[in-house]
Amino acid sequence: MAERISRALLPDNTSIADDGMAMFGGVRADDLARKFGTPLFVYDEEHIRRRCREAVKAFPDGVSYASKAFLCKAIAKLVSEEGMGLDVATIGEAYVALQSGVPPADLTLHGNNKSLEELRYASENKIGKVVIDSFDEMKRIEHLYSETHEPLKALIRVTPGVEAHTHKFVTTGEVDSKFGFTVQNSQASEAIEWAKSSKSIDLVGLHAHIGSQIFTSDSFRKSTEILVGLAENFGLPELCVGGGLGVPYLNNESSISISEWGSIVHEISKSASLKLEITAEPGRSIVATSAVTIYTVGTIKEIEGIRTYVAVDGGMHDNPRPALYGSDYETFLARSIDEPRESKITLVGKHCESGDVLVQQGDIQGDLNVGDLLVTPVTGAYGHSMGSNYNKVLRPAVVFVRGGESRLVVRREELSDLLNSDVT
Numbered sequence: 001m002a003e004r005i006s007r008a009l010l011p012d013n014t015s016i017a018d019d020g021m022a023m024f025g026g027v028r029a030d031d032l033a034r035k036f037g038t039p040l041f042v043y044d045e046e047h048i049r050r051r052c053r054e055a056v057k058a059f060p061d062g063v064s065y066a067s068k069a070f071l072c073k074a075i076a077k078l079v080s081e082e083g084m085g086l087d088v089a090t091i092g093e094a095y096v097a098l099q100s101g102v103p104p105a106d107l108t109l110h111g112n113n114k115s116l117e118e119l120r121y122a123s124e125n126k127i128g129k130v131v132i133d134s135f136d137e138m139k140r141i142e143h144l145y146s147e148t149h150e151p152l153k154a155l156i157r158v159t160p161g162v163e164a165h166t167h168k169f170v171t172t173g174e175v176d177s178k179f180g181f182t183v184q185n186s187q188a189s190e191a192i193e194w195a196k197s198s199k200s201i202d203l204v205g206l207h208a209h210i211g212s213q214i215f216t217s218d219s220f221r222k223s224t225e226i227l228v229g230l231a232e233n234f235g236l237p238e239l240c241v242g243g244g245l246g247v248p249y250l251n252n253e254s255s256i257s258i259s260e261w262g263s264i265v266h267e268i269s270k271s272a273s274l275k276l277e278i279t280a281e282p283g284r285s286i287v288a289t290s291a292v293t294i295y296t297v298g299t300i301k302e303i304e305g306i307r308t309y310v311a312v313d314g315g316m317h318d319n320p321r322p323a324l325y326g327s328d329y330e331t332f333l334a335r336s337i338d339e340p341r342e343s344k345i346t347l348v349g350k351h352c353e354s355g356d357v358l359v360q361q362g363d364i365q366g367d368l369n370v371g372d373l374l375v376t377p378v379t380g381a382y383g384h385s386m387g388s389n390y391n392k393v394l395r396p397a398v399v400f401v402r403g404g405e406s407r408l409v410v411r412r413e414e415l416s417d418l419l420n421s422d423v424t
């Protein structure tokens with residue numbers, strides 16, 4: 001059956017103009033394309049703010065935005081204004097957050113292989129917390145302490161051995177994981193003892209992140225139960241449950257909300273014998289659905305009886321998730337957003353790569369032409385941030401829309417940007 005695009009996959013402030021054109025945050029898609037060019041990431045600012053407020057309410061002890069989902073100065077400033085901290089996984093992410101004016105105390109530094117230089121950066125810049133991931137990192141923290149005599153405030157990342165029911169590349173909580181200290185073989189207990197006894201570490205709690213794009217509440221329940229048990233054993237007050245809440249990408253998918261996730265985690269932690277501070281660090285569930293990508297159709301190739309390839313001006317450089325994880329997306333035409341989509345297409349990019357597929361099986365309104373604006377929704381997380389310059393393609397621009405206004409927050413790259421780091 002030819003379905004319309006589900007409203008649940010679109011930014012909250014999506015509407016339809018009288019002529020059928022999609023409008024985001026009160027701005028017509030064709031006007032955005034004319035003004036900023038395509039491919040274009042369009043973020044609904046009010047949508048993001050609403051998700052931030054929901055997260056702050058669901059985790060009143062503190063919640064950080066996982067900046068790896070999408071980071072630029074504008075988003076860092078926005079989430080900070082809404083009362084969230086920022087989880088940064090590298091000093092690069094920390095740098096961008098700090099440049100946007102986020103207070104260093106609101107940052108939490110992650111990473112399974114933090115160098116001495118990165119730890120020193122955290123110490124010098126007074127970053128709020130570090131999440132310790134390995135015994136080697138603890139040795140480096142001790143070395144740093146011998147220079148600074150300043151302990152680092154820290155959480156210990158544990159790997160609870162919980163199956164997250166998601167793509168293998170985004171599971172992180174199983175025993176067989178490069179991240180954190182394994183609970184099952186007592187590594188976690190050893191690490192906690194070490195950190196508690198070290199002058200170089202001010203240990204305030206535990207952290208676990210079991211994976212990304214998780215739809216089932218069971219995995220969150222199990223992981224929280226394990227964390228609560230450990231926190232009780234060691235008398236540690238803070239328990240960060242990480243991120244990982246899934247979002248629907250396709251018409252037939254659904255997920256629990258940030259509020260429901262918060263309730264599940266708090267319900268379990270209430271059974272603990274000590275008062276715990278429950279914190280979290282969602283990324284995808286804050287920004288994924290807030291954005292769409294607008295492309296221009298350049299080539300249509302029909303192979304009778306096999307498939308129709310539709311090539312747009314973007315590709316795996318603006319969204320590598322399909323090539324990396326086999327992720328699926330929906331497609332629709334900007335000029336007839338509310339019409340049923342009766343044709344099947346395979347949406348591809350412009351790279352010299354057969355794997356440069358954006359949507360393997362997309363539905364589209366039947367009267368597709370070269371020059372049309374084609375939209376993929378739910379591209380706000382792990383699209384722009386995971387993008388690249390492969391084939392020396394220029395990275396797209398990012399705009400925020402709100403109340404009928406658009407503002408450019410990341411400009412489109414220019415050819416000269418491609419030579420920024422060349423030295424000869």
Ligand SMILES: Cc1ncc(COP(=O)(O)O)c(C=O)c1O
Nearest residue numbers: 066209212213243244282283284
């Ligand atoms: C440690 C950590 N926290 C939080 C997140 C955010 O996850 P999500 O975007 O799925 O909410 C990630 C993502 O990989 C992560 O590695």
